[in-house]
Amino acid sequence: MTISLFIPCFVDLMYPKVGISMVNIFEKLGHKVAVPKGPACCGQPAFNSGYWDESRTIATQMLESLKDADVVVIASGSCGAMMKVFYPELFAGTKYEAMARELAPKCFEFSSFLVNKLGVTDLGAKFPHKVTFHDGCHGLRELNNKRPPRELLAKVRGLELVEMTAAETCCGFGGTFSAKFPAISTAMAEVKCASAIDTKAEYIVSCDSSCLMQIQGLADKQRQPAKTIHLAEILAQS
Amino acid sequence: MSERENIFTRIREALTVKAHAHHGATLPTTAEHRAVLPAVGATTAEQVALFTKNASDLRANFQPVTDTAALTAALIALRDAEKWRRVAVHPGALAQPQVAALGVPTLVADGTATKEELGQCDAGITECDALVAQTGSVLVTSRSAGGRALSCLPPHHIVIARRAQVVADLPAAFALLAQKYGGNYPSMISFITGPSRTGDIERILVLGAHGPKQLSIFLLD
Amino acid sequence: MTAPAAQFTLDARRVAPDTRHRGIIQTAMGKYEVVRDQRKLWFQDWQGARNLAARTKFAAVNQLDTHLAEFAKNLEARGTKIHWASNAEQARSIILGILKAKNAKVVVKSKAMTSEEIHLNDAMETAGCEVVESDLGEYIVQLRQEPPYHLVFPAMHLTRGEIQKTFQDKLLDAPTDNPEDLTMVARRVLRQKYIQADVGITGANFAIAETGMISITENEGNARLTAALPKTMITLVGIEKVLPRLADLALFLPMLAVMGTGQALTCYNTLYGGPRQPGEADGPEEYHVVLLDNQRTTLLADAEQRDALGCIRCGACLNVCPIFRNVGGHTYGTVYGGPIGSVITPHLRGLQDWKHLSFASSLCGACTETCPVKIDLHHHLLQNRRNAFAPATGKPSWWQKTAFKLFAPVANSPALWSLTTKLGRFGQIFHGLVKGSALDPAQAWTKTREVAPIAKQSFREWMKERES
Known part of the structure; x- marks a missing residue:
């Protein structure tokens, strides 16, 4: 099948390896990957900030660019939730509502696409390290994505997963929140980081580069021994 | 317009816009309640066993007694252990006859005692309306427990119940209340679940915050 | 701001x-x-219980007029005086009126967030009453002249040492910092207050329409005593607290306990349907229920x-x-x-x-x-x-709106996005000079966190190169 892969703005700019890993994984599984010529952003920053009109300017373009897609894979739980869960709310009562509702079931976060749609858990990857997994909030609670990343990690050769106590606690990123309320956001990152470091894992893994940017950003500033990596990068290792 | 009318006008105006019932809008049935609430065994023996376990977890003292003579002996033992000087009792057929044998000054909670006097009693002896197996609760009312203060003011609350008063669960307790009192409910109905407690200081459990430090339940066969 | x-x-x-x-x-x-x-x-099915609770509350709130009228009618029929307050000022004046009529000197209160909402304690103290909070946590924060820290645990931010110091300063009685000893100090002090109090004031967790009753959930017994000993009892309750049926409590009482404190049921779950009734041993001679709207x-x-x-x-x-x-x-x-x-x-x-x-x-x-x-x-x-x-x-906000307005066409156009990528890479060279300082436009982030650099080749650039 042809997979429309949406690589969100900050992943495109700062974490291209995440997108490249996904392309490689899907092609190895025999699928064709198309990157739609639509917007680089899902419109979530404006939406979360209360500017729904401005968000719709981007989101309508997104709907148009994906209207013929079979499936859409989103390289972030947060942007995935935006397109799958929040577009129907954003467009409720507008002429795009039907399109938003049509798009929703076609959207998948990366790990849930592999496990729930393709039925694949073993990608033959090898990563001989002890890791801990951070559940991004949107993936966890909007998309109910607790299981898939763990099933994928379980099949990685040499990998040992140690759960941290605060796995489901928000890292404090929250988009513009992280800049609007830096003191709170930083405190949350400290709680997260401490919990991850407690596990003595070598890597903190997540499906959301935004969370990892927050965690790594704090760890580097405070010279904490934390290394972050996106799930796709692990799965692409052989 | 009265304030009552003002409030009702605002409510009715507000409700002209209908809300979406995401989880349904009908009131659940008792069967639906029972399907989600904690499970309780069907037989009296299972329910008494569950009550016993719950009472113990709650740090209540639960003691089955075979007859009134055994009950009297148990009360005398408590009197001696705690050196009771004065007790108060609910004027009921089950509770009141028990205090004569105690040989200590007794207040009868029939409306004649003052709150100061009641506050000086070492124990308050009451009956109850039911024992709820599911939660280990004693269901009392102002009619079965000598009013409102008797079951709460003295440091030791003693409940005398009959085995037939054990009910399975909370729905059964509410059904019993409706059936027993119908349109004429007592002015106070209380589910007492263990002795008074607080966790307000560092979330550390302390018994006897304001109410009784001890709760003893005697179950007559 | x-x-x-x-x-x-x-x-x-x-x-x-x-x-x-x-x-x-x-x-x-x-x-x-x-x-x-x-x-x-x-619970056999906690998620199922949440659904039932949501359904019940939907029915209660979306027919609020019906349930509220039924609640008031049933409560009044048993001799309770109902008062209606559209706002905080009205609620305060109703309660102060009752205190005045009763010539009340000492008021004992059990926990009521609605009373915080209308700043009742200040008003009663100004009117010359001694007001005592009887819930231990509330009592502690009252002694410290602080508002409650949490809806359920008002003093959860304090250590035993801080509480010991508060008791020493205010009560001149704090033998140790042991929670049990401290609790017993409060028990002794408050016992006297219950006996002295002319009026007892409570909040409510639920208002039962079917039977006209107030339901109060607590652990300490302080609300029980507040409702038992003073000659006059007042309950201040928000109009939204109605539940249609008495039996709805079979679900709500344990759910409230589980979520509130992690108990199966709190120690005392008590229903009040009026003042002392004929044949009852004690209880208040008068019962007043104040129903509060205050923007609900x-x-x-x-x-x-x-x-x-x-x-x-x-x-x-x-x-x-x-x-x-x-x-x-x-x-x-x-x-x-x-x-x-x-x-x-x-x-x-x-x-x-x-x-x-x-x-x-x-x-x-x-x-x-x-x-x-x-x-x-x-x-x-x-x-x-x-x-x-x-x-x-x-x-x-005009600047936020402008920012999002400007961002939209950039995000929407692959050409502009590509240009922005290059500009960003260029700008980041200079960012290093001010990073984390007061001059840094991104200092809200960079003060406490490192910033991830823009990659030498973005994903879209990689894709483009690959396709060509």
Whole structure:
């Protein structure tokens, strides 16, 4: 099948390896990957900030660019939730509502696409390290994505997963929140980081580069021994 | 317009816009309640066993007694252990006859005692309306427990119940209340679940915050 | 920035980095989490119970007029005097009127958040009454002249040592810092107050329409005594607290206990249906119930967020909220803190003054996930944000609006995005010179966090190269 892969703005700019890993994984599984010529952003920053009109300017373009897609894979739980869960709310009562509702079931976060749609858990990857997994909030609670990343990690050769106590606690990123309320956001990152470091894992893994940017950003500033990596990068290792 | 009318006008105006019932809008049935609430065994023996376990977890003292003579002996033992000087009792057929044998000054909670006097009693002896197996609760009312203060003011609350008063669960307790009192409910109905407690200081459990430090339940066969 | 927003930012900046505060709250919450989770498993079907609770509250709130009328009628039939208050001022004046008529000198209170809402204690003290909070946590914060820190645990931010010091200073009686000893000090002091009090004031957890009863949930027995000993009893209750049927409590009492404190049932769950009835041994001669609107009907009029009126004030959303756990209960500057407070305060006290609370959230959704009555809390935060900046009715910030307006075409056009990528890479060379300093435009981020660099080749550039 042809997979429309949406690589969100900050992943495109700062974490291209995440997108490249996904392309490689899907092609190895025999699928064709198309990157739609639509917007680089899902419109979530404006939406979360209360500017729904401005968000719709981007989101309508997104709907148009994906209207013929079979499936859409989103390289972030947060942007995935935006397109799958929040577009129907954003467009409720507008002429795009039907399109938003049509798009929703076609959207998948990366790990849930592999496990729930393709039925694949073993990608033959090898990563001989002890890791801990951070559940991004949107993936966890909007998309109910607790299981898939763990099933994928379980099949990685040499990998040992140690759960941290605060796995489901928000890292404090929250988009513009992280800049609007830096003191709170930083405190949350400290709680997260401490919990991850407690596990003595070598890597903190997540499906959301935004969370990892927050965690790594704090760890580097405070010279904490934390290394972050996106799930796709692990799965692409052989 | 009265304030009552003002409030009702605002409510009715507000409700002209209908809300979406995401989880349904009908009131659940008792069967639906029972399907989600904690499970309780069907037989009296299972329910008494569950009550016993719950009472113990709650740090209540639960003691089955075979007859009134055994009950009297148990009360005398408590009197001696705690050196009771004065007790108060609910004027009921089950509770009141028990205090004569105690040989200590007794207040009868029939409306004649003052709150100061009641506050000086070492124990308050009451009956109850039911024992709820599911939660280990004693269901009392102002009619079965000598009013409102008797079951709460003295440091030791003693409940005398009959085995037939054990009910399975909370729905059964509410059904019993409706059936027993119908349109004429007592002015106070209380589910007492263990002795008074607080966790307000560092979330550390302390018994006897304001109410009784001890709760003893005697179950007559 | 409005005054409440400025204060919030200031307090958040002070409390969030305070690791001592963080430790106290984490320890307290840790104990709660363990028992709460055990108790959820005690239910046969906790998620099913949440659905039933949400359904019941929907029925209650969406037919509020019917249930409220039934509640008042049934309660009045048993000799209770019902009072209606549209706002805080009216509620205070009703209660002060009763105190005056009774020539009350000492008032004993059990925990009532509604009384915090209308600043009742100040009014009663100004009127010359001695007012004593009888819930231990409330009593401690009253002695310290602080507002309650949390809906359920008013003194959870204090250590035993701090409480010992408070008792020493205010009561001249604190033998040790042992929680049991400290509790017994309060027990002794408050016993006298119950006996002396002329009037007892309580809040309510539920108002039962079918039978005309107030339901009060507590652990200490303080509400029991408040309702038993004084000659006059007053209950202050929000109009939204109605439940249609007595038997609805079979679900709500254990759910409230599980979420509130992690108990199966709290120690005392008590229903009051009137003053002392003929043949009863004791109880108040007079019972007054004050029904308070105070902008609840404003929230009711918002069909999108009406479910927030179903809140049972269990505090569970506060307990799981990473914002609450890091900024603490006092930073909110509201009676109702945490996620539910952030949702409803704009309705109760004005959106423009209190919108900042809806922005002070990472929208993690832990609140919605835990809420026993399934209030869509974090989505309501999003709706408050939208309403605050709605072009017609809100007050958009011009610079934010402009920024998002300018961003949209850039995001929408592959060519402009590609250009921006290159510009960003160029700009980042200079960012290094000011990074983390006061001159840094991104210092809100860079002061405490390193910034990830823009890659040498972006994903879209990689894709383009690959395709060509």
